[in-house]
Amino acid sequence: MTWSNQDWWPNLLRLDVLDDNAFEAGPYGEDFDYAEEFQKLDYEEVKADIEDVMTSSQDWWPADYGHYGPFFIRMAWHSAGTYRTADGRAGASGGLQRLPPESSWPDNVNLDKARRLLQPVKQRYGRKLSWGDLIVLAGNVALESMGFETYGFAGGREDEFKSNEVVEWGPETEWETTSPERFEDEEVGNLKNPLANTVMGLIYVNPEGPYGEPDVEGSAKNIREEFSRMAMSDRETVALIAGGHTFGKVHGADDPEENVGPEPESAPIEQQGLGWAQEHVEDKAGGLDVITSGIEGPWNATPIQWDMGYIDNLLEHDWTSVKGPGGAWQWEPVGDDIDEAPSPHDSEVSEEPMMLTTDVALKHDDDYREILEEFREDPEAFQQAFAKAWYKLLHRDMGPPERYHGPEVPDETFVWQDPIPEADYEFVGDEEAAQLKDEILASDLSVSQLAKTAWASASTYRDSDKRGGANGARVRLEPQRSWEVNEPEELETALETLEGIQEEFNASRDDDVRVSLADLIVLGGNAAVERAAAEAGYDVEVPFEPGRTDATQDLTDVDSFEALEPEVDAFRNYLGDGDVDDLYDTPEERMVDKAELLNLTVPEMTVLVGGMRALGATYGDAHRGAFTDEPGTLTNDFFENLLDMKYEWEPVDENEEVFEVRDRDTGEVEWEATRLDLIFGSNARLRATADVYAAADGEEKLVEDFVDAWHKVMTLDRFDLE
Template identity: 55%
Template sequence: MDAATGSMSGGGCPFNGDGGVRALLGRTNKDWWPDALPLEILLVNGSPDPLDEDFDYAEAFNALDYHALKKDLTALMTDSKPWWPADYGHYGPFFIRMAWHAAGTYRTGDGRGGANSGQQRFAPLNSWPDNGNLDKARRLLWPVKQKYGKNISWADLFILAGNVAIESMGGPVLGFGGGRRDVFEAERDIYWGGEDLWVNEGVATRIRPEEEVDLENPLAAIQMGLIYVNPEGPGGDPDPLGSARDIKVTFERMAMNHEETVALTAGGHTFGKCHGAGDPSLLDVAPEASDITLQGLGWASTYESGFGPHTITSGLEGAWTNTPTEWTENYFRLLLDYEYELVTSPAGAKQWQPIDQKEEDMAPDAHDPSKKVPTMMTTADMALKMDPEFRAISEKFRNDHEALRDAFARAWFKLTHRDMGPKCRYLGPEVPEEDMIWQDPVPAGTMPSDADVSAFKSKILDAGFSIGELVRTAWYSASTFRKSDHRGGANGARIRLEPQKGWAANEPALLDRILARIDELRGNLSMADAIVLAGTAAVEKAAKDAGFDVEVPFTGGRGDATQEWTDVDSFAPLEPFADAFRNYLRTKSNVKTEELMLDRASLLGLSTPEMTVLLGGLRVLGANFEDRPHGVFTDRKGQLTNDFFVNLLDMDTVWEVVDGSGDEEFIGYDRGGRQEKWKATRADLIFGSNSQLRATAEVYAERGHEEKFVRDFVKVWTKVMNADRCDLTYAKYHKEAA
């Protein structure tokens, strides 16, 4: 734990669940809604994205009349519609919840979730119990989305609507960065958990100390169908201290320290109310299973009018403060000044009510301002009062409201932008000038000259390192990239900084030696450029040594990050505990090694052929962790040949598992003479055993495809080396906007 921030590291094996949970699947939409229309059968015929193939969202966003859009959103806040009337005549709290829940699915373990692609429109998120009735918020936004069309994505609109909501009620906002492009189907590579039941169906909480059960990585929410924690307490038990434990863990998994957690909770709960006006059994099914006549809306209610004063969502009922549409100091005043008693809402939910509350501290009725009703707190709110650490932070903010304003604005900005990656991906006129450490800032680099590039390539190839050593150093640097939240990658050369330089997977002793030599030879190149160029030069030489005169593309201009601007705790979840591309498995989990390989390939943005050719090429180049022989199916190591595939598919080899390896290592014998030929891991043999991977491997093993193999490898190598280069891809949009 960081004593300064109260934040715990998110490290640990990324998939450590019990029962052999499948990392990439868990419970899928097909499991939850078996009768859903199977549109996936059309994917073989093309992308589900209806926008033109060359559509450039960044360009479209830059053409947006941003200030007119904000003006329309501000007007929407108080334009109450009779089909879903606004509490207190103001939709602001509703849109804050929508934006919060769109962003709040982000987790540091694998960088997945978050608001970056507008996933709240699709199952399972559109039907999570915790997202109850947010389908109406999205429908309220539709006229605005329709008006501005392709110039604003749903993903950006969700967050911008939340910002405008806060501003319209006098709350603090740090800024807004656009650039989130929509997807048009549910993302399939997100593991939401293995439970068979939702939070409202009796599923157990994911933290059970009495059973020594901790929250499974990479998950962040405490129960299936929640964004964070159960507001009634762990598993519905109104235990504030147990809730505090859950809050700390889940917000840490979402990259928030404890001060940010308190500020975000208090600021968000300054606005709006909870809804539990009646019997929750009167609610119909969630949107994904609703009747066709409801046109995608869910949770239809037969409790009286079903909306307005009769709304049922969480089952909790009431406002947190007496000023639910204003930014005020009242949240902490009411929480800390009053004693509370446990009561039951009209829907049967457990909540807390002030004892002997003064009339002036009561809230107005949400739909009849002539009435006054008691305020309430959830068990999760009471955690901020009862837990000693949270209490100290709460007292600080209660006594210094300006500190709360600043902390909330910063925490909200972090919540809603954390999954966007580096600041160079942010677009629009309200991007803050200030750099945040969680944005992983990298100073601008300088494009090296052709002469500098050529000179360094010659020097590094003569420096006494093997092809494999140079290749794997560049791979170790670049392969941290995650397309999920655009973190990691070679830009910044953080492989030479803590924590990456000490990761076991990066072979620290070898790494120190190679990086020291690269630093001596790099001349005018940045370390980030030089590390990539060393590997690129080695790949180019390996191809030529194999008989193929190819130029491996290199694009310089990377900058070098500093240790001061590297959040060590935040980078911990990027540490590879399994990387099939370097044939590395530090921690055996209940997830098969080949599934971990798919997860890594998915985070790198690789297709099946790209994953296949990349792994096969890295093997023959000698890029294995600690130069292990496993999967190096060649007697020409260091040359870029297709030998991995040729020899893997050779029927003269018979494979046997190595005793005591846990079914992870294998020896290949000559089928006739029992002479040992090769060693392998599951990550190698899967390319011969899985029918689809074998079909792809066969292409690269065929005679006549040797050059295709080399060119395909070079293409995907270059893709990974440049995966994080938003400084190149977004540069022109920042110039246009300026």
């Protein structure tokens, strides 16, 4: 075994997660435009090919009821269902289900076979059809094939070719376990951020119940917690579970531990990426059954038909918990008056439906049951609710509607897509932008205020799910305008001044040119950077591309946007209140996590931190971490003084988060610093980067690199520029 630095020093700050932002890991090259390739497809032909696979059983893997539809629904659901709102990571984009760890999760047993069944379709269309899109589209086609009318489909999920190792899945070291550390205060139904799934290696919750026990009350708590972390309401949650469980069956004809081989990433080389090898168990009809979860049976009498069978069975019958043939807890109906389902391989033989603990939990939770009963009384409402919730599930991680492609993209735009109005005016040109910068700099706003306002607006962006960013100027709306990190009172002052400049400019025009507040906020930040560089003796121009418009409060999902609030912001030297309920141990780990979401490299993260300190664009006391006597001037003082052995560092609190910077000779305190400052001198790789900017010839490079990195952050959400 070759040991890595991380093996020798497990507490070493992981920076390699930012390296993926510096290069393209896939084979297509930087010029590859997947959206353009996708639109070359004969879309209906692709759907026909998927339909053909679904209904043409292949001997090497059995198709329940002669139809792979339920199998493909599970595949699509488990691909998209990993998404969580806390950090926007996971989900269907990237086709990550084909890469570890998701490829080998216990909850994904045998989904490797579903993808292999689709291999001929993928090979036929090549680069025009990503696995990310194919997996999801197969789920849609499966629903339609079994009589359900879907709400639509959008392509545009470009494939990843490397595992997303930055995703934090939980503290456990064994599959299908739940550590008390997974929950805040060790309480069921109160997951720590950024987690959404309640069990290591499962997509959602344990279908047997919390900790593998048939506890319906605890199961309902976990369901509500988990689905809320996917931005799903109670109504959407019930619709998804009831709609998904209308189809297919679960497989537990025997004990998985005794009859199923290792997962794909542990399987022998001759299995060629397939895992979970098993001797198929002969079912009651003499056909071949398979083993996945260890729970056995269908939910209703019509497993490949859209109907009300699941809801009717759940509400109209009493259910009791039993151990099934696979050794797992499941629920059987009390009495024998329930319609039986055909055997998966012989319609002449029948079997009794079952329920999961998570199903029965819906019936026993008052709010969930009310929704179930509404759906039973109004099947059309159920159909519409499932269609919209399924569409949201599959597309939640794709970002704004302009990233959606294909002939089945709905005309309707949803608030969860963070819509931004189209402009009904012409955008400012270079001449108007220069005029506006002069007016901004002539106002009472300082370099620090302008830079902080622009950063507060743009740095909400997350590359994981393409949410946030400066477009829309949502920094002036709830919840962002009230976030503590944005210093609401100071933000209000800056916004009022910029709104006044905007109103005066727009009122003065006798043409169709107008400036949005979203553009003006960015322009103000750019002007601040240019002035700070000029104060240091450098003549720079920060690129500016107009085109942003202003969102409204009714187009902003307040609850969903709360997840974007930073608990720590290293760039503004904001440590928060210390009461952080997540799985990251240190502020510097959260710094790297935020940098990864901003798609930054190690040098970009480094220069932005140093440059923001020079601008005085830090939370509260602008002198914390500034290390300069010239705040508002874009110098390399931060790095030069950080690495200067003239100073020593002494913690001022037990948490070692805040430090005093003392002159070694006099003992006098020169400045105050945080861990978010000192890590750039402590960590070897960050120190090596800081050393470049601290050098006598490093200041000019700092200015150049800061302008580039700043511009990158300001335009991360400008998909129209791609």
